[in-house]
Amino acid sequence: MARATASDNETPQNPVPKGPGSVAYRLVQRAMQQRELTVVLVTLFVIIYFGIANSAFFTTANIITVCQYLASIAVIxxxxxxxxxxxxIDLSAGAVYLSSPWFMYLFWTHGMPIGWAIVAAMVCSAGVGMINGLITVWLNVSSLIVTLAVNYVLFGFVLIESNDIQVDMPGQTGHFSIIFGVGAWSTTLWAAAMMLAIWALLKRTRFGLHVTATGGNLLAAAESGIRVRRVKVWCFIIISAASGLIGILDAIRIGSINPGSSGLDTVLPGIVAAVVGGTALTGGRGTIVGAALGAIFLGVLEDGFNLIGVNANWFYLAEGVMILVAMVANTQLGTVARRFRR
Amino acid sequence: MTEEISPMTEAESPLVEASTTPDATLAASDVVLEAVGVTKRFGAVVALRGIDMQLRRGEVLGLVGDNGAGKSTLVKILCGFHPPDTGKIYVEGKEVSFRSVADARGFGIETVYQDLALVPQLTVAQNLFLNREITLFGKVGWLSAGKMRRLAKKYLEDIKVEIPDIDAEAESLSGGQRQAIAVARATRQNAKILLLDEPLAAMGARESALIVDLVKDLSRNRGVSMIVIDHNYTHLFELCDRINVIQQGRIALDQQVKDTSVEELTKFMVSEYRRELAAGQQLLEQ
Structure with a gap:
């Protein structure tokens, strides 16, 4: 059966039946080969469940709410x-998300036009990523610790800069703000665009292949001449720039800039979305589509619990249990799926 | 390891049997890689005490020796990982000094590690083209996946490596197949000299046959020269044309495989070992 699996993929038009119930069997087989299978199933499950449980779930207003909520999770x-x-791992992306509007505000209050202030804030965000990357690869400190420390540094910056007081977002009118966050679908479309861009980068370009190679077998990648450190630094820059951008877009959408809380509450859902989606924590395997589905899963969960009026005290407990269920399903289905893949 | 730290070994040069090449008649141009008087020391530890070694075109040379005899150090010098302290290295008759592994690779010298070489999560084709990808639009680096698949398939057919699925992840392949892919990648990327570290380790008979056939084919038909390190004499006799025994940082024996046998080599190693032991005891008594 193992050989058949391989040739089936190459010549799908080949009509020779290869197993019990041929067509149905092969459909199952194809489905089982997708790493995103679990997250598709659990996401469908929560969507159907909340759709049935509350009639408000499938209204346009609610779908917009869900999308606006999950855009930042998805981008991170x-x-x-x-x-x-x-x-x-990058634990600072949440703090970058929260601090980039403050960088922008800082530049704006010092007289920069709003457009340039946004660009400057983006540069600052990318700079944070570069610092994360450079400390990780050149000073050989675990990225977990580096980015956690940077997370606190940025949180501190936000508290100092804001005095823990929320400010209004400058420049809230015109086409500019509609494209950059105020439009109902703006942040969702931005997130979708970033999804497409990062997917193409990871799956269709040389750089993406080198990312997978670096995470899959660092020695082999370095041996083959891939500049693994440079690859790593660039990835830290990309995540920070993306988080910074969606942070600013969200600030424009909300109309105010908030001191927020420690960025961990923002970054951890992003990591959960990626991992629930089928990306390995150990490197070498990443799926952007899975991450998008993971974000939808978390977004629907949050929104659904609100809709059906789960007691606030029970909220985190329920969310935690659902994440556990999704992850356990992931690994268990993975074991079954491997049999189909070989 | 111990024999290298022992300070007296410096003085026992007469122990070394022979380092002159038996086929001195061969033209110099046939020597693709040569080490002359190569020494290397790591702090107090003398790893190599003057290695003279020649590798000819299309030849498979086996390196044996105890742990710490210096064979890994020699290979690391030849592949550009370490610079030698003294001595010279010649590639195709020209003196070279490698500053890095990439530098050595530029001269067509490539090391193949069985499990280090491949990325388990990438496909056979992706591994074959790792960091030599064919791309569109220049700098953007958009992968030309179809072309790479076709070329990978064709190349593997050319060197008679049978891989059922070019899109299979390396992880799902057997050890022999992975090794074959690693060798194929090196030669596809124009390696003229391969350094193989235990290429048959932990392989069944059929797996070994795959690699032995590949090594023979590459050396006979494509003029690829190879240096094989292995502890297992049977493996070495299967793969190699010539065997060099390294002891205490020197080439202690240089024999054509057809002129020797596993028994003879074992006997030589044991007698050398006894001699070292005796020398060590002598030192202790003093």
Missing amino acids: AFGEVLILSLGE
């Missing part, structure tokens, strides 16, 4: 897919 998750594929 896409970045984390790159980082996790490398075998690294």
Whole structure:
């Protein structure tokens, strides 16, 4: 059967039946080969469940709410897919998300036009990623610790800069703000665009292949001449730039800039989305589509619990249990799926 | 390891049997890689005490020796990982000094490690083209996946390596297949000299046959020269044309495989070992 699996993929038009119930069997087989299978199933399950449980779930207003909520989780998750594929982790992406509007505000209050202030804030965000990357690869400190420390540094910066007081987002009118966050689907479309870009980068370009190689077998990648350190630094830059951008877009959407809490509450859902989606924490395997589905799963969960009116005290407990269920299903289905893949 | 730290070994040069090449009649141009008087020391430890070694075109040379005899050090010098302290290295008759592994690779010298070489999560084709990808649009680096698959398939057919599925992840292949892919990648990327570290380790008979056939084919038909390190004499006799025994940082024996046998080599190694032991005891008594 193992050989048949391989040739089936290459010549799908080949009509020779290869197993019990041929067509149905092969459909199952094809489905089982997808790493994103679990997350598709659990996401469908929660969507159907909340759809039935509350009639408000499938209204346009609610779908917009879900999408606006999950856009930032999704974008951070896409970045984390790159980082996790490398075998690294970035805990500072949430803090970058929260601090980039403050960078922008800082530049704006010092007289920069709003457009340029946004660009400058993006550069700062990318710079944070570069610092994460450079400390990780050149000073050989675990990225977990480096980015955790940077997370606190940025949180501190936000508290100092804001005095823990929320400010209004400058420049809230015109086409500009509609494209950059205010439009109902704006952040969702931005997230979708970033999904496409990062997917193409990871799966269709030389750089993406080198990301997978670096995370899959660091020695082999370095041996073959891939500049693994440079690859890593670039990934840290990409996740920070993406998180910074969606942070600013969200600030424009909300209309105010908040001091927020420690960025961990923002970055961890992103990591969960990536991992629930099928990206390995150990490196070498990343799926952007899975991360998007993982973000939808978390978004629907959060929104659904609100809709059906789960007691706030029970909220985290329920969310935690659902994440556990998704991950256990992931590994258990993975064992079954491997039999189909070989 | 111990014999290298022992300070007296420096003085026992007469122990070394022969380092002159038996086929001195061969033209110099046939020597693709040559080491002359190569020494290397790591702090107090003398790893190599003057290696003279020649590798000819299309030849498979086996390196044997105890752990710490210096064979890994020699290979690391030849592949550009370490620079030698003294001595010279010649590639195709020209003196070279490698600053890095990439430098050595530029001269067509490539090391193949069985499990280090491949990325388990990448496909056979992706592994074959790792860091030599064919891309579109220049700098953007958009992968030309179809072309790479076709070329990978064709190349594997050319060197008679049978891999059922070019899109299979390396992880799902057997050890022999992985080794074959690693060798294939090196030669596809124009390696003229391969350094193989225990290429038949942990392989069944059929797996071994795959690699032995590949090594023979590459050396006979494509003029690829190879240096094989292995502890297992049977493996070495299967693969190699010539065998060099390294002891205490020197080439202690240089024999054509057809002129020797596993028994003879074993006997030589044991007698050398006894001699070292005796020398060590002598040192202790003093």
